[in-house]
Amino acid sequence: MKAEIVAIGTELLLGQIVNTNAQFLSRECAAIGVDVYLQTVVGDNEHRLLETFKLAASRADVVICTGGLGPTQDDLTKDVLAGFVGRELIIHEPSMTAITDMFQSRGIHMVESNRRQALMLADSDPLHNETGLAVGIAFTYEGTHFILLPGPPKEMKPMFSKYAVPWLQTKMTDEVPLYSKMLKFAGIGESNLEHQLLDLIAAQTDPTIAPYAKEGEVTIRITTRAQSAEEGEKKLQSTEEAIRSRLSEHLYANHDVPIEAVVVQLLAAKKLTLAVAESCTGGLLGDLITSIPGSSQPFLGGIICYTNALKHQLLSVPLEVLEGEGAPGAVSSETAVLLAEHISGKTGSDFGISITGVAGPSSSEGKPVGLVYIGFAQKNKPTQVIALQLSGNRESIKHRAAKSALYQLWKQLKDQ
Structure with a gap:
């Protein structure tokens, strides 16, 4: 029909x-x-x-x-x-x-x-x-x-x-319902993800495979027709397993949920806490986390340290790191490390995440638009820094940076 x-x-x-x-x-x-x-x-x-x-x-x-x-x-x-x-x-x-x-x-x-x-x-x-x-x-x-x-x-x-x-x-005769499953991915672009599934997509008949992209995430919808939900689940299972075997590093959920929801769930289940220090994202990471019901249990809070003065005053980043000839600058791995470690130390959180970078539209400190450093501090472990070169406009860079931080945290949580 x-x-x-x-x-x-x-x-x-x-x-x-x-x-x-x-x-x-x-x-x-x-x-x-x-x-x-x-x-x-x-x-x-x-x-x-x-x-x-x-x-x-x-x-x-x-x-x-x-x-x-x-x-x-x-x-x-x-x-x-x-x-x-x-x-x-x-x-x-x-x-x-x-x-x-x-x-x-x-x-x-x-x-x-x-x-x-x-x-x-x-x-x-x-x-x-x-x-x-x-x-x-x-x-x-x-x-x-x-x-x-x-x-x-x-x-x-x-x-x-x-x-x-x-x-x-009452007007229908032999229509068979559609059943779909949404596979959610992060840390990978749509074109790269599709490239790894090209043979499956080319050979698809039933179930069908369709990719969709959002800022910082990609969704694969697999769909079939079946007379019951149980039959539909069985038909979808083999396709899901084939996709999972290739992209398990990026597959964070097999239902339609944002990655921040999965991160909040994992933190709560493991009784771990998180605090954030944000510069170029301007509080977006904290906003994504607090949009999830129940986030008040694992999320202690954050500081939006947009200026060098606040990075120094509130999170004790030395001025000689932030400014001056030969200084690494606010957009640097050194600053990302200090921000992550100090927000964790001040709040007593298990994880401290920092984001500092150039959202645009123009360069800063002689560094290109889209350069972002994300720091990850965890108790009793060395602090890690991820450097990204993101594309897009100012809003896209901010969103992709926040989603990238959530993806990196998800990877650490699922392996613990």
């Missing part, structure tokens, strides 16, 4: 909001065996909406629409579809009762336009809205199944999962 997702709203075309609905719907459709072939975004324009519905109906078995079910005059989805399929709009009485009761309970006068949220096409099935007012609609027209959902994700998601999916499944 082929599906097209039609997101409706001029605000989407203007970039005022992000179309997260399409991502959710694509994922949920795949889980029940419906293949999303196309995603379309169209503004609140009657003529363009009609042309979009006609085209979608001609090429898809299922057309899932989000948006345009509200009370205002630019909410045109139901009106345009009613004209397209030749059905009248009628009031869904349970929704109308819920709308009037809501306004009465709040002591607010209900304007007539709010009745539009209770409209549905004749001979269609209502989809209950648990978190909002606009009723959803499902119907079949000349062999194409239409599902109309509200635009706000908090309304759309439960409506689709609880009501639209069961309705759609």
